[in-house]
Amino acid sequence: MKYLYARTKNQPNMRASKSIHLFLIAICTTFIFSCKEKSQKEENLQTVEVKAEVEEKTKIKLADSIAMHAQATLLANVASAIQKGGTEYAVDFCNTQAISLTDSIADLYTVTIQRITNKPRNPNNYLATAQDSLVWDKMLQHTQEKGKLPTGFLEADAGEYYYYKPIAMGMPTCVKCHGGTEDINPRTREILQQRYPTDKATGYKTGDFRGMWKIKMKSL
Numbered sequence: 001m002k003y004l005y006a007r008t009k010n011q012p013n014m015r016a017s018k019s020i021h022l023f024l025i026a027i028c029t030t031f032i033f034s035c036k037e038k039s040q041k042e043e044n045l046q047t048v049e050v051k052a053e054v055e056e057k058t059k060i061k062l063a064d065s066i067a068m069h070a071q072a073t074l075l076a077n078v079a080s081a082i083q084k085g086g087t088e089y090a091v092d093f094c095n096t097q098a099i100s101l102t103d104s105i106a107d108l109y110t111v112t113i114q115r116i117t118n119k120p121r122n123p124n125n126y127l128a129t130a131q132d133s134l135v136w137d138k139m140l141q142h143t144q145e146k147g148k149l150p151t152g153f154l155e156a157d158a159g160e161y162y163y164y165k166p167i168a169m170g171m172p173t174c175v176k177c178h179g180g181t182e183d184i185n186p187r188t189r190e191i192l193q194q195r196y197p198t199d200k201a202t203g204y205k206t207g208d209f210r211g212m213w214k215i216k217m218k219s220l
């Protein structure tokens with residue numbers, strides 16, 4: 001200490017250059033730290049973005065397979081009902097079982113499942129919210145522009161997620177209950193009229209856009 005003091009005391013110039021050094025070091029350190037902080041922030045931001053992207057893809061994949069599970073279950077059940085008693089019997093089956101079947105699949109995954117449309121047979125299946133109508137229009141627009149139905153859309157609203165997947169008149173069987181007068185047998189038409197006095201779900205052709213699966217999920 002003594003020695004240092006002696007040296008600095010004897011060399012005032014050295015003292016000045018030392019404080020300049022210290023000053024420079026301080027600036028550099030601040031600069032380096034702020035750089036590091038910035039890159040850390042950028043990195044965090046990137047991690048958050050990547051995480052959100054992965055979560056979105058996972059949600060879409062999960063919801064899509066839930067919709068496919070529901071679709072396959074309905075199809076298998078309608079097909080066996082038709083085999084058992086023809087379309088007239090199957091209408092009653094759809095009338096009493098369609099919603100409870102999709103509800104039981106929804107319980108399996110703790111989600112809510114609906115089939116909705118702009119021309120419903122069952123009035124409970126009408127496009128109910130502003131978001132439903134917006135997504136419906138988006139699907140129509142996509143179909144017009146790309147010449148085919150989209151795979152699906154994920155929407156977020158108030159912390160909840162909604163996955164919409166289009167339903168096409170994908171099989172020739174569909175027109176037996178949703179087609180024109182010539183496609184639906186008279187007895188089936190009669191039963192449809194009885195069960196669904198406000199039925200709007202006829203006049204479709206094979207391949208038409210018929211409705212949407214709507215899967216509501218809280219989070220992952």
Ligand code: HEC
Nearest residue numbers: 090091094095098115120121122125168169174177201211
């Ligand atoms: C045996 C007759 C029958 C057949 C075949 C049939 N449906 Fe339906 N469909 C119904 C009935 C009845 C309902 C109303 C169910 C209810 O009350 O929830 C319905 C409802 C729907 C709904 C829900 C919206 C609405 O209109 O209420 C969609 C979407 C739908 N059907 C699509 C299809 C598609 C696609 C096919 C072919 C793969 C098909 N249906 C085959 C009888 C049928």
